[in-house]
Structure formats: structure tokens, C-alpha cells
Amino acid sequence: MPVEKMSWEEALDHCRVHHNDFGSVVSETENLLALSEVQAQGVDRVWIGLRYLVDRWLWVDGNPLEYEAWTMGGGQDQECPLWKRCGALTNEGLWENRDCQEELNFICY
Known part of the structure; x- marks a missing residue:
């Protein structure tokens, strides 16, 4: 995992x-x-390859979203951010939905 922090998009590119x-x-x-x-x-916390696109959460590598570990109380902001x-x-x-421009550490595979 890199030491530097990046936005979600920058981390994806990296x-x-x-x-x-x-x-x-x-x-x-x-x-x-x-x-x-x-x-x-x-x-x-670290960025993971999870993104809300169109009307659902998706893994950017194409894996299906079958397992979930959301924080309690995400509510409407998590369901339709x-x-x-x-x-x-x-x-x-646990997983959280965050502003994509926030700079966090991240995990690559």
C-alpha cells in the first residue's frame, strides 16, 4: 500500500x-x-475499488458485489449517494462511502 494519499480517481490510475x-x-x-x-x-481508512455508478455500487474490476461490510447507519446517503x-x-x-476527492491511502492488487 502506498504511503502517499490520493483522491479515489488518482489512486485508481496509480x-x-x-x-x-x-x-x-x-x-x-x-x-x-x-x-x-x-x-x-x-x-x-483506505480507498478500495468500490464506486457508485448509475444506480448501484460496483467493483471497478468487474467482480460482482455479493459480500458487503457497510458501517451501520449509512442509510439514504449510502443507498443513493x-x-x-x-x-x-x-x-x-467496515466500508464507508466517502467523497471521491478526499485524499486517502489505498490498496492495490
Whole structure:
């Protein structure tokens, strides 16, 4: 995981140029593996390859969104976000929707 922080789009470009792709967390096992990376870096949250497009949340690498680990209380902002259309993984192993322009650390695969 890079030390520098980037917007979601910048992180996506970085992952696709320097690695394979942006991190998708498609199972509880992958969520735990990603969480261990977050905790090892000592950060609060990292971008993952989750994006709200058209009318649903999608993984940018094409994986289906079958496993979910959203924070409690996301409500309408999570179900139909106006501004917070990019996904992040917290250091508690939960997903949040955040403003895509925010600069966070991120996970590439």
C-alpha cells in the first residue's frame, strides 16, 4: 500500500499503472486480509475499488458485489449517494462511502 494519499480517481490510475488493479473485497476473507494491511499501516481508512455508478455500487474490476461490510447507519446517503460515491475500508473492517476527492491511502492488487 502506498504511503502517499490520493483522491479515489488518482489512486485508481496509480493502481492500474503500477500494479494489477484497485483492491476489491469480494469476501469476508479478503476483507480480513485488506483490514490487516490497513492496521499494519496505522491509518483510519483506505480507498478500495468500490464506486457508485448509475444506480448501484460496483467493483471497478468487474467482480460482482455479493459480500458487503457497510458501517451501520449509512442509510439514504449510502443507498443513493449524492456526493460520497467512492468506497473506503475503515480500520475496523467496515466500508464507508466517502467523497471521491478526499485524499486517502489505498490498496492495490
